[in-house]
Amino acid sequence: MSGPRRAERFEPAEVEPRWTAAWEEAGVGHADPSSDRPPYTIAIPPPNVTGALHIGHALNNTIQDVLIRAHRMAGFETFWICGTDHAGIATQAVVEKALAAEGIRREDLGREEFVRRVWEWKEEYGGRIIDQLKRLGCTLDYARERFTMDDAYVAAVLEVFVALHAKGYISRDRYIVNWDPGLGSAISDLEVEDREVTDTLVRIAYPLADGSGEVVVATVRPETMLGDTAVAVNPGDERYRHLIGRTAILPLVGRELPILGDEHVDPEFGTGALKITPAHDPNDFEIARRHDLPAVGVIGEDGRMTPEAGKRYAALTPAEAADRVMADLREQGLVRGEEPYTHTVPFSHRSGARVEPLVSLQWFCDMSRLAAPAIAAVEEGRVRFHPAKWGDVYLAWMREIRPWCISRQLWWGHQLPVWYRGEETYVGREAPDGDGWERDPDVLDTWFSSALWPFATLGWPERTPELERFYPTQVLSTARDIIFLWVARMVMMGIEFTREEPFADVAIHAVVQAPDGRRMSKSLGTGIDPMDEIERHGADALRFGLLMMSSTQDVRFSRERIDQGRQLVTKLWNAVRLVVERGGRAGAGPVEPASLADRWIASRVADAVERGAGHLDRFELAQLADLVYHVVFDEYCDWYLELLKAGEASPEMAGAALEQLLALAHPLMPFVTEEGWSRLPGATGLMAVHTAPRTPGPRDEAAEAEMAAVQEAVTALRGYRSRRGLPPRAPLLMDPAPHLAVVALDWVEAAPEGEREGLVPTLLGDGRSIGVGPAREAVDPEVERARLADELAAAESELARAEAKLGNAAFVERAPAHLVDAEREKVERYGAERDSLAARLAALQ
RNA sequence: GGGCGCUUAGCUCAGUUGGGAGAGCACCAGCUCGACAAGCUGGGGGUCACUGGUUCGAGCCCAGUAGCGCCCACCA
Numbered sequence: 001m002s003g004p005r006r007a008e009r010f011e012p013a014e015v016e017p018r019w020t021a022a023w024e025e026a027g028v029g030h031a032d033p034s035s036d037r038p039p040y041t042i043a044i045p046p047p048n049v050t051g052a053l054h055i056g057h058a059l060n061n062t063i064q065d066v067l068i069r070a071h072r073m074a075g076f077e078t079f080w081i082c083g084t085d086h087a088g089i090a091t092q093a094v095v096e097k098a099l100a101a102e103g104i105r106r107e108d109l110g111r112e113e114f115v116r117r118v119w120e121w122k123e124e125y126g127g128r129i130i131d132q133l134k135r136l137g138c139t140l141d142y143a144r145e146r147f148t149m150d151d152a153y154v155a156a157v158l159e160v161f162v163a164l165h166a167k168g169y170i171s172r173d174r175y176i177v178n179w180d181p182g183l184g185s186a187i188s189d190l191e192v193e194d195r196e197v198t199d200t201l202v203r204i205a206y207p208l209a210d211g212s213g214e215v216v217v218a219t220v221r222p223e224t225m226l227g228d229t230a231v232a233v234n235p236g237d238e239r240y241r242h243l244i245g246r247t248a249i250l251p252l253v254g255r256e257l258p259i260l261g262d263e264h265v266d267p268e269f270g271t272g273a274l275k276i277t278p279a280h281d282p283n284d285f286e287i288a289r290r291h292d293l294p295a296v297g298v299i300g301e302d303g304r305m306t307p308e309a310g311k312r313y314a315a316l317t318p319a320e321a322a323d324r325v326m327a328d329l330r331e332q333g334l335v336r337g338e339e340p341y342t343h344t345v346p347f348s349h350r351s352g353a354r355v356e357p358l359v360s361l362q363w364f365c366d367m368s369r370l371a372a373p374a375i376a377a378v379e380e381g382r383v384r385f386h387p388a389k390w391g392d393v394y395l396a397w398m399r400e401i402r403p404w405c406i407s408r409q410l411w412w413g414h415q416l417p418v419w420y421r422g423e424e425t426y427v428g429r430e431a432p433d434g435d436g437w438e439r440d441p442d443v444l445d446t447w448f449s450s451a452l453w454p455f456a457t458l459g460w461p462e463r464t465p466e467l468e469r470f471y472p473t474q475v476l477s478t479a480r481d482i483i484f485l486w487v488a489r490m491v492m493m494g495i496e497f498t499r500e501e502p503f504a505d506v507a508i509h510a511v512v513q514a515p516d517g518r519r520m521s522k523s524l525g526t527g528i529d530p531m532d533e534i535e536r537h538g539a540d541a542l543r544f545g546l547l548m549m550s551s552t553q554d555v556r557f558s559r560e561r562i563d564q565g566r567q568l569v570t571k572l573w574n575a576v577r578l579v580v581e582r583g584g585r586a587g588a589g590p591v592e593p594a595s596l597a598d599r600w601i602a603s604r605v606a607d608a609v610e611r612g613a614g615h616l617d618r619f620e621l622a623q624l625a626d627l628v629y630h631v632v633f634d635e636y637c638d639w640y641l642e643l644l645k646a647g648e649a650s651p652e653m654a655g656a657a658l659e660q661l662l663a664l665a666h667p668l669m670p671f672v673t674e675e676g677w678s679r680l681p682g683a684t685g686l687m688a689v690h691t692a693p694r695t696p697g698p699r700d701e702a703a704e705a706e707m708a709a710v711q712e713a714v715t716a717l718r719g720y721r722s723r724r725g726l727p728p729r730a731p732l733l734m735d736p737a738p739h740l741a742v743v744a745l746d747w748v749e750a751a752p753e754g755e756r757e758g759l760v761p762t763l764l765g766d767g768r769s770i771g772v773g774p775a776r777e778a779v780d781p782e783v784e785r786a787r788l789a790d791e792l793a794a795a796e797s798e799l800a801r802a803e804a805k806l807g808n809a810a811f812v813e814r815a816p817a818h819l820v821d822a823e824r825e826k827v828e829r830y831g832a833e834r835d836s837l838a839a840r841l842a843a844l845q
Numbered sequence: 846g847g848g849c850g851c852u853u854a855g856c857u858c859a860g861u862u863g864g865g866a867g868a869g870c871a872c873c874a875g876c877u878c879g880a881c882a883a884g885c886u887g888g889g890g891g892u893c894a895c896u897g898g899u900u901c902g903a904g905c906c907c908a909g910u911a912g913c914g915c916c917c918a919c920c921a
Contacts, residue, residue, distance in 0.1 A: 481916095574881035772915080
């Protein structure tokens, strides 16, 4: 008594880790600078050292692994640079949070001890994402893992800072910056996001000094009036022109404010008179520079009112100060109106706090001269974006580039190579000689060090073998959200310090959103953990699904795509089992086709290989995934393997075609293809380094046309069988030789005389017969009548359509001849079919 | 205020140079057949957002409209 036969199932959880280990052991990802193969390098966008793999990482790294694996198999010496980023703010925040759980503040520890704790944290938890990348199947060069705070990397960062300072690009300035009160640090323009907020727009009367009246200003930040140093009006504004040059008195403070004219003021807005607070508004800051006005800082870096705001307000929060100012103004009868006002307000991307613009002493990098060659690089095509439109976005930003505030008031990061002693300032990697020098406590913006990633990871400024051999890199793959933050800055720094563009192609991929269209984020609870998906269906399925989703636009996460990947994995696996069972082999070299089916599949595989290479060249990975799916599923499995089972194809060709398909699919689904390869007799070595030439064979148009006829016929017969309710077990055999299929169906006798022609016109076109056997089912005349009526209606509709087209003289005259001929052919064919169907229907009545 | 993108089946999305609209999931019907029930076969389902234009012919090209999304700019 034997139970049902059990298929050997593909178990990703068992299979995948095994191959990850095998690839690592074989050094698949390890680059050899002395190799004579052409280099192909990608620098991974370094994930945050404390981070975990999210969907965006999974997609981005799948894309990179596809590119790397495909080029490795194509004979390149591939180097996928591996590493993590110290991610100053994010990492510091994570560690601070952990310390807070123990009731410790970083100030309690002091800087040195705190930084030591961060390093401890990094050693303990820093490798998690690297392990996750291995689980995803990524063949990075793990042995050369880099970190943006490695000694060599730090040296590169300091070298760059010193060099840029020497050229006069980096300097220290007192300037209005985006102050993040939550972080206690300045942040750059790119780390600020606008949010809509409804505030109250209040109108405040400022009395004129000569007692002749008042000027009314409008503001949403009444507490900033304490720092006003002028009132501005538009010089063309008739209402106020006479006030220019006169003086107003700042209420509550008593300061004299010059009234001046400036084109920036919009007469239409508010009252048309603008209070000028140079220390707390970027526009006011500019106006103040133009008119040489002093700045009075009333909000401090601690986020509270300063002594300069006056005793009554000092140490309050700005919100408290606003209330008190309003109360005091009301008391003095100086409030002239209040209305709700909705506008955009800057918030910190980092801490979420409302950004407080304030004047602060910071280090800035002038980007204008760095930008010029980086603009030319894209304009002249040495750096190409895919899709190309992102190049325009890059250029638009670069052409309007502004100074970059690079200093951060944090503890974790690259401390500035700047020393002070009294009034002296020294910039250099080592402290200068002499006593009393103190190092600037600030650190650099994380993106400053990230900007050096493609060459600092290769040992620059040393001329290492890796740098000589693998720089510049070929491709940079990322989502669009860091084009400015990172991509643009890498191009600038790469050109400045290596005289070469750091990469030639920038592949911009989709941003994966939550299934409901919201942003995927842990805090919103909309995140999807890729490791869960791997657990569910395996890394291959996840990789495939993500690639299918990665068309050029933003896309919602769809688990169905991962299911589709799982289907393909299963299909491929079972195809291997069947081919092995039928005696198929790998590595047999060119196989002589033994049948129409063989010729057909060889041609279809050649087509897929060729189109796949094109998709890869154009970074169209979603199309590549779709192509692989269809050639494997629809062509190889649905048709070719069915023909193999029917004895219409040869095991030799089945093995050869499978070898090519496994190689084609391997970069997308490395695990199942590697496992399948290992099961195929004759297969040697790892599929991951399978470099057998995959130049596409010749297409066989004749075989494709004949096979199309067979497919059409078989599909028609299956449809007929199903509509007639005949048993699906009824055999359906094909003999493709020499030119067409002869179909034998033992139920065909049930079809009325004459119907067979309409059923399989392709087959009977040159007189071949259908083999017949005993009828198994009686046909219900009612059902049959209805079916014939439907088919008659369809034929008539087709006929009418073709006749209408041919009735259009312009069509006959101007359309290509083959299309016109096709319509003429249809008129004949459907005319005959209509007549035949009508006759049969009449016979049934 | 400027720029970019999107709108195709119930859902998520493909759709090459303009020549009879596709996939996965979902749905209906039938199938445990010696690769595969994580499966197979057949089927139903679409005003390609809307309006106009170009063309013999438009999902595709052009103009406009509406809705949604993103980026940049940052009139207090």
